[in-house]
Amino acid sequence: MKILIVGNGGRESAIAVKLKDDKRISKMYFAKGNPTTAKLGQNVYEDSVEGLRDFAIKERIDLTIVGPEAPLVEGIVDEFKKHNLKIFGPRRKTALLEGSKAFSKKFMQTNNIKTAKAVVFDAYHDAIDYVRNLKFPIVIKASGLAGGKGVVIAEDLNEAEATIHKFMIERIYGDAGIQLVIEEYLRGFEASIIAFANGTELFPCIPVKDYKKAETGDYGPNTGGMGSVAPSPEFTAEHYKDFQENILAPTLAGLNAADIHFKGFIFFGLMVTADGTYLLEYNLRLGDPETQVIFPLMENSLYDVIIDCLEGKPIDLKWKNEKAVCLVMCSGGYPRVIETGFEIKNLDKVENSEVLFAGARALGDKILTSGGRVLSLVATGATYGEARDKVYKDALTIKFDYGFYRHDIGKF
Ligand code: AMP
Ligand code: GLY
Secondary structure: EEEEEEOOOOOOOHHHHHOOOOOOOEEEEEEEHHHHHHHHOEEEEOOOOOHHHHHHHOOOOOOEEEEEEHHHHHHHHHHHHOOOOOOOEEOOHHHHHHOOOOHHHHHHHHHOOOOOOEEEOOOHHHHHHHHHHOOOOEEEEEEOOOOOOOEEOOOOHHHHHHHHHHHHHHHHOHHHHHEEEEEEEEOEEEEEEEEEOOOOEEOOOOOEOOOOEEEEEOOEEEEOOOEEOOOOOOOOOOHHHHHHHHHHHHHHHHHHHHHOOOEEEEEEEEEEEEOEEEEEEEOOOOOOOOHHHHHHHHHOOOHHHHHHOOOOOOOOOOOOOOEEEEEEEOOOOOOOOOOOOOOEOOOOHHOOEEEEOOOOEEEEEEEEEEOOOOEEEEEEEHHHHHHHHHHHHHHHHEOOOOOOOOOOOOOO
């Protein structure tokens, strides 16, 4: 079997590591990949949907797995299916559950899914009039994809008005801000649950805690994720029951009612408050850095469960009774303005954890930083402390100029 994996982050590195020992896989290709995936397969420099389609036809790829949201929303799955290419992921229409927050909020409301109260706006003046009568804080979201930056928690009316102006009039995120979702602020802790979908059923993985804020102690701006732990230590059986009854079951019922039978991943971004578990968002893909801690604990072959899902069969996910911790090392300035191109040193001295590259590139025999989230360090252990000590030991070893990371991942 030849496999094509679309994406180039830590998530795609984790997919590569999970698949690497599967004897049925003769070759893995990555578009565009990174230094981790280059070691485990071949990086290819296609990134348009048409380019990837032509590559899959030419190389006779047996299975394509899509990491990021953008190609899904562009319709990569529809295009591959037209050409009878096997691909794991939702069609464009389904990916809009992630790509349009207005669409997904309507889906949640129609299907009685437990979520924050919200109103969708298409007109600037209506949005401004609405926020004048609210109690703060409130949450303002650009409906379209904005690279994780389109959500603002407005503390007062001034900030709310300025945000609506930036999104709808200045269009700082382009067309993503044509529509807004304005919703009630929920106070609590977050959890991520990713499920495999086989067309008729959903099979959830263990809950994960993702650390979204840039700085130790949960300060600073929101990021793509600075670290993660699995299973989430905060998400109890009671929270899970709430999730199953009020989010998972009605989501499946809603998908079936809309005649959506996709095969791929669905990610539930959850907020747990004093009133229980709420759905903040769907993503129609694996999370980053959630994937980095899910796959090391998953006992099943990833290849088998994907093939079973594609064939519409049920799967039985099995988990190791261990903990996993992922620490993301970043370029100085992330998630704002970053400088890259610095050599990553001492990689040969890493002894305790797995290095999964993301924003990094090879230059001769050196590896240089090339993005905000440079690499993930991942380890497992009998306790959170054991896994945490491994990644932090290696974080002290690895050096690159202006690098930084949080000091409290997996610390409770
Ligand atoms: P989203 O892309 O909708 O998940 O929002 C990104 C982040 O904004 C979430 O991970 C939360 O940290 C925060 N957020 C979104 N919606 C809410 C809400 N209703 N209340 C509080 N925080 C929120
Ligand atoms: N870590 C959150 C995400 O992948 O969207």
